[in-house]
Amino acid sequence: MHLTAASMQVSQQDFEKAQEQLKLLKKDPGNEVKLKLYALFKQATEGPCNSPKPGMLDFVKKAKWDAWKSLGSLPQDNAKQKYTELVSGLISAESSSQVPGAAAEEGRHDGYENIIVNTQNNITKITLNRPEMKNAISHEMYREIMKALEEAAKDDSTIVVITGNGDYYCSGNDLKNFTNIPADAMEKMAKEGEALDFVAHFIDFPKPLIAVVNGPAVGISVTLLGLFDLVYASDMATFHTPFSQLGQSPEGCSSYLFPKIMGAAKANEILLFNKKLTAAEACAHGLVTEVFPNRTFQKEVWARLKAYASLPKNSLAISKQLLRGVEKEKLHAVNSQECEVLKERWLSDECLNAVVAFFQRKSKL
Numbered sequence: 001m002h003l004t005a006a007s008m009q010v011s012q013q014d015f016e017k018a019q020e021q022l023k024l025l026k027k028d029p030g031n032e033v034k035l036k037l038y039a040l041f042k043q044a045t046e047g048p049c050n051s052p053k054p055g056m057l058d059f060v061k062k063a064k065w066d067a068w069k070s071l072g073s074l075p076q077d078n079a080k081q082k083y084t085e086l087v088s089g090l091i092s093a094e095s096s097s098q099v100p101g102a103a104a105e106e107g108r109h110d111g112y113e114n115i116i117v118n119t120q121n122n123i124t125k126i127t128l129n130r131p132e133m134k135n136a137i138s139h140e141m142y143r144e145i146m147k148a149l150e151e152a153a154k155d156d157s158t159i160v161v162i163t164g165n166g167d168y169y170c171s172g173n174d175l176k177n178f179t180n181i182p183a184d185a186m187e188k189m190a191k192e193g194e195a196l197d198f199v200a201h202f203i204d205f206p207k208p209l210i211a212v213v214n215g216p217a218v219g220i221s222v223t224l225l226g227l228f229d230l231v232y233a234s235d236m237a238t239f240h241t242p243f244s245q246l247g248q249s250p251e252g253c254s255s256y257l258f259p260k261i262m263g264a265a266k267a268n269e270i271l272l273f274n275k276k277l278t279a280a281e282a283c284a285h286g287l288v289t290e291v292f293p294n295r296t297f298q299k300e301v302w303a304r305l306k307a308y309a310s311l312p313k314n315s316l317a318i319s320k321q322l323l324r325g326v327e328k329e330k331l332h333a334v335n336s337q338e339c340e341v342l343k344e345r346w347l348s349d350e351c352l353n354a355v356v357a358f359f360q361r362k363s364k365l
Ligand SMILES: CCCC/C=C\CC(=O)SCCNC(=O)CCNC(=O)[C@H](O)C(C)(C)COP(=O)(O)OP(=O)(O)OC[C@H]1O[C@@H](n2cnc3c(N)ncnc32)[C@H](O)[C@@H]1OP(=O)(O)O
Pocket: 001, 082, 132, 133, 134, 136, 137, 142, 171, 172, 173, 174, 175, 176, 194, 195, 198, 218, 219, 220, 221, 242, 243, 246, 248, 251, 364, 365
């Protein structure tokens, strides 16, 4: 992130305001977020961590020290900026959970850590819930989304919605998926078949599936949109797929669906050359159903979805399956082919180097 002198000044004011706002947060944001806030605060106010490492058995102090140390030599102004953004994401996540249809406690399903699942008014809503990571999808989150889709397929809901918490819809595959597993990371990911299984859950999903795209979408969260039945987007949303920059290749059946939806010329620009689309462009090219002003996005979309969810449930499911049935076999074949290519890509130097570069912040995609 490039900071101008002006934005640093604002950032200092915002930093102090953010500290006050944090005290007003009603819900505990969880240990992962609290550690990140702690680390960013220390980095912002004291600079890099130079204190001695606490003993192994002093778990709390060690976790805090690790979090702070992991920021390395991040400049204090950047830490202030990141702290401020994180608090602002938490505040907006909390306030969006107070609008109708957003994550409320009522009807909440237990057992998830990276997503929030709740059923209300015949709608099951799956909210990607790692706002501090722009809702990047970790291994565990892939598994949770698949489980939530399996449950939603069987529950009483009429329609199922996927959305994001905070300022992003989703930043795609968590690039730490490639680094968190030791040495043989890429090989392990390639063998596991997680991508194939994940995308298959979207191909086979039996009820109307709707994406409520609250902010920017990247990578697999964009390609999958071709498998949704409706895509509603805020005018703050953008759409891009940095596959070539990452040494990877398209997935989510986009190599087949994108040219079909928007024509080969546009699909090539997006999938090969990472052309970023605004919400209005994505709508004009048929990837998005409708765009709403961000100010009224939640209110308008949820009012509409509530009305749709009162339609006859079986009729909607049967009609969706009829429409999907025409292409299902083809989509599974495309998914298989795309995942075969991806497995090779993940073992390539191009991919490895791109992931390393991301974490060294040599390039921001
Ligand atoms: C099983 C199927 C496999 C399919 C395989 C691949 C398909 C894909 O999805 S490829 C696309 C992968 N995604 C990306 O390449 C996006 C990477 N992220 C970014 O470019 C930027 O973070 C982004 C533009 C999304 C946001 O930029 P900023 O507004 O400047 O925020 P930060 O970069 O500071 O982000 C905050 C925090 O989140 C971490 N983050 C965000 N996205 C990811 C990600 N996809 N993977 C890992 N980490 C991510 C980012 O590193 C920051 O963390 P800290 O540095 O610890 O604060």
